[in-house]
Amino acid sequence: MKLKRINVLVVIGLLAIVGVIIMQLFLLNQAYSFEKKDVEDKIHFALQDVVEKIYADNHSTLPITNQIKKVSDNYYIVNVDDVFENNILEHYLKTEFEKVKLEQDFEYAIYNCGTDDMIYGNYIAADGKPEKKCEDCFTKNEELIYYFAIRFPNLKQSYFSSLKQYWAFTVVLFFVLIIYVYSVFLLLKQKRYTELQHDFINNMTHEFKTPLSSILIASNYANTQKEISENKKLSKYIQIIIDQSNKLNQHIEQILSVAKTDSHQIQLKKSPVEVVKTIDLIIENCKLKHNTEFDVHNSIQENVTITADSFHFYNLLFNLFENAIKYGNNNIVIKVSLIENVKYFSLIITDNGPGIPEKDLPFIFDKFYRVSRKDNEEIEGFGIGLAYVKKICELHHWKIKVKNGTIGLETEIKIPKKDLHYV
Structure with missing residues (x-):
C-alpha cells in the first residue's frame, strides 16, 4: 500500500513538472512570436516612411499599392517605382530605423536597370563594427524596375538573445526535471534496499529465535540435573550459557521491535x-x-x-x-x-x-x-x-x-x- 502511494506521488510530481515545462515552452513560443511580429512591424513602418520621403523629394504621388514585399524572415524588397539616389536612401534608412528603435545590422543593394544587376550598397552595423558583407545574397526581381533590397543578417539571432530570460527559465526547469527523475530513481532504489534489509533482519532474527529457544530450554533443564548441580565447574558453564543466551534473546527481541515499528506492524493497545x-x-x-x-x-x-x-x-x-x-x-x-x-x-x-x-x-x-x-x-x-x-x-x-x-x-x-x- 505504501509503495503504491509513493508511486502515485511520483507520477503526480512528474506530471506536474512536465506540465510546467510544457507551459514554459508555450510561453516561450508566444514570446518569440510576439518579438518577431514587433520587429517585422518596425521594419515595415520604417521602410514605408523611407518610400514616402523618396516620393516627397521627387514631388511624386505615392501609389496605393503595397510596395514592401517580405521575401524571407530577414530579406525584404521595396518597390520604389521612381528614381532615387544611393546616398539619400542610406540616410533615410538610418534615420527611420533609429526612429523606431530598430537596433539591427542591415545591408542593402539597389537594382540598376541599365546593367540589369543588383548593385551592392553598404553594410550598416548597429554597434559600428561591420561584419562580413554578403554581396551575393541579393537576387533580382524580374517584375520590378526601380527597387532596392534590404537584408538583416543577425535578425534570427536577435530573436533568441532578446528571449534569454525565457531560455534561462526553460533550462532551469529541464534541470529540475532531470534532478527530480534522478532523485526518484535513487528513492525507489533505496526503498528496495530498505525492504530487502527489513526482510533480511526479520528472517535472520526469526531463524535465530528457534535454535536459541531450544538452547535455553536444554540449558535450563540441564542445570536442574543432579550431576551438573553437584559439579561446580559444569554448573558455572551452564549458567554462562543461560546468561549469554538470555542476552542474545534480548538483542533479538529489540531488533524485532524496531523492525516491526519500521514496517508499521505495531498495533497499540x-x-x-x-x-x-x-x-x-x-x-x-x-x-x-x-x-x-x-x-x-x-x-x-x-x-x-x-x-x-x-x-x-x-x-x-x-x-x-x-x-x-x-x-x-x-x-x-x-x-x-x-x-x-x-x-x-x-x-x-x-x-x-x-x-x-x-x-x-x-x-x-x-x-x-x-x-x-x-x-x-x-x-x-x-x-x-x-x-x-x-x-x-x-x-x-x-x-x-x-x-x-x-x-x-x-x-x-x-x-x-x-x-x-x-x-
Missing part, C-alpha cells in the same frame, strides 16, 4: 497505565539485570495514570533508565518528574552522567547510531534503543527531546493533556 507502578517495576528489573548501584528520585504522584500501550510504555522508560545506568558514572542518580504546561504534560527524566557531545545530539535517534565513547566496546548494544523510543513516542503522538542539562542528560517527553489523568 491503549489502556490506563499507572506511571509510578511502571517505574517501580523498571527499577526492580534494572537492579536484577545490572550489578551497578543507582538511586531513583521519583516526584510523580501515585495517582497519575497515562493512556498508553502498557507493554511499549514500559519498554520506552526501561530503555531510558538502562541508558542512564549503562553510561553513567559512579553514584548514579536518576530523577523523574512531571511538569504541567498549558497544552501538555512534560515527563522529564534526568541523570548525572557525562551527557552526550553536542555534535552527536542530532543523530541519537537514528537507527544503529552509537555515540563515540572510550567504553563503547565494553557496553553492549546495537544503537537501536533510542530509535525504538522515538518511534513509540511518535505512535502515541507524543514528542521527545533530549538535551544536555547542567549535569548529565535530560530527556523530555511531551504528552497531550488528554492522555494523562489523576485518579
